[in-house]
Every structure is written in structure tokens, then in C-alpha cells.
Amino acid sequence: MKRSVYSLVLMDDVVRQIDKVAYSMNTSRSNLINQILAEYVCCPTPEQRTKDVFEQITQLMLGNDGFQIQQQPSDALLSLRSALRFKYNPTIRYVVELYRGYDQVFGELRVSSRTQSSQLLRYLEDFFTRFAHLELECRQANGMAVDQLEYQLVDGRFTRKFVMPPSVDGSTLTNQQLGSAIAEYIQMFNEMLQLYFEHLSPKTDLQSNMKYRYQQYLQNSSCMI
Numbered sequence: 001m002k003r004s005v006y007s008l009v010l011m012d013d014v015v016r017q018i019d020k021v022a023y024s025m026n027t028s029r030s031n032l033i034n035q036i037l038a039e040y041v042c043c044p045t046p047e048q049r050t051k052d053v054f055e056q057i058t059q060l061m062l063g064n065d066g067f068q069i070q071q072q073p074s075d076a077l078l079s080l081r082s083a084l085r086f087k088y089n090p091t092i093r094y095v096v097e098l099y100r101g102y103d104q105v106f107g108e109l110r111v112s113s114r115t116q117s118s119q120l121l122r123y124l125e126d127f128f129t130r131f132a133h134l135e136l137e138c139r140q141a142n143g144m145a146v147d148q149l150e151y152q153l154v155d156g157r158f159t160r161k162f163v164m165p166p167s168v169d170g171s172t173l174t175n176q177q178l179g180s181a182i183a184e185y186i187q188m189f190n191e192m193l194q195l196y197f198e199h200l201s202p203k204t205d206l207q208s209n210m211k212y213r214y215q216q217y218l219q220n221s222s223c224m225i
Contacts, residue, residue, distance in 0.1 A: 056179025112157040128158040181223035188217040
């Protein structure tokens with residue numbers, strides 16, 4: 001959303017209280033006033049959209065024993081972690097970032113582990129590479145556009161962009177629908193990651209099992225992102 005500079009005359013006492021609240025929320029005076037006014041006139045803001053989406057993800061993930069919600073480092077980020085069924089149960093971290101603009105590419109998922117094990121890092125990079133190729137293959141086979149899907153693998157961290165699905169009836173997705181779609185995607189990704197490590201030795205039927213799980217996601221997902 002476009003922002004412009006406006007001149008407002010406010011009482012000093014009001015501004016002091018606004019500043020206190022803004023400081024406690026780790027935001028700016030202008031941003032807080034913008035949010036208050038937007039709520040009053042029922043005008044949704046990017047911050048409200050992000051909050052609604054994250055609340056939906058959190059609600060769905062809290063019912064899943066495999067995930068823990070971490071303290072958010074930023075209002076634009078949501079961090080989750082899951083234990084990997086491997087040596088010493090290393091932690092896999094999932095970070096969801098939503099962009100301020102409501103464009104076709106509206107956010108991203110970052111997946112990483114703080115492990116120092118070179119063996120585990122090799123396995124993770126192999127999985128990330130396999131997953132990206134499999135996702136593109138399955139989506140193309142189902143006639144889905146993949147030109148806007150973007151992946152990155154840098155220093156063991158995997159990044160996948162979220163793409164807004166095409167509208168069927170001309171309406172936009174609700175924040176709750178977006179949140180549900182992101183939660184479904186993370187759950188599917190984590191299940192496939194666990195599946196990969198279950199088939200490390202030997203890797204017999206690994207690719208076919210991964211493909212089967214992704215096709216289940218394609219068939220059952222309420223919204224493809």
C-alpha cells in the first residue's frame with residue numbers, strides 16, 4: 001500500500017502515550033497511528049493481514065505435536081521448529097516471512113538447521129534439491145504453472161517463495177485461507193523431510209514414496225501456494 005506524509009495536530013499528552021505504546025510494541029509512532037486509524041475505519045493494513053495469517057498458522061500448528069512455535073523475532077516473521085528423527089534429534093527451523101505488498105509472490109518459507117554435522121548438512125541439501133525437482137515435476141504434470149516458483153539453497157538454508165494461487169471466482173483469499181494454506185504446506189514439507197530420513201539406508205523406493213506424499217498434498221490441499 002502506498003504511503004504519504006500528512007500533517008496532523010495532536011495533543012502532546014496523546015503523543016506521549018502513543019510513543020509509550022509504540023515502544024512496547026517495537027514499532028514506530030507513525031505505524032501505530034496508522035494501525036489505529038485503519039482499524040477504526042475498517043481499512044485492512046499489511047500488518048493486520050500478517051497478524052491474521054500468523055494467528056491462523058499458530059492455531060493450526062499448536063494442534064500438531066511435531067511443531068513448536070518460537071518467539072517471533074519480527075512482526076513480519078513467524079518461526080517454528082520441529083525435531084528431526086535422526087542422530088541426536090537435531091532441530092529443523094521453519095521461518096515464514098510475509099511481504100508488505102499483496103503481490104503475486106507474497107512471502108517465503110526458509111528452512112534450516114543449526115547443525116555443525118557435515119553429514120547431516122549433505123543429507124539436508126540432497127533432500128532440498130530432490131524436493132524442489134519433485135515439486136516442479138508434479139505441478140507441471142498436473143497442468144499447474146510453475147514459472148513464478150523460486151527456490152534457493154545457500155549454505156544449507158533452503159528458501160521457497162509463496163505464490164498467490166489464481167482466483168477461481170474473482171475473489172481474493174481471506175487471511176485465514178492463506179494461513180491454512182501455509183500451515184498445510186509446512187506440514188507436508190516436514191512429513192516429506194521425515195520420510196527422506198526414514199529411507200536413508202537403503203534409499204529404496206524413496207523417490208516413489210516422496211512423490212506419492214506430494215501428490216496427496218496436491219489432491220487434498222485446500223489452496224495451492
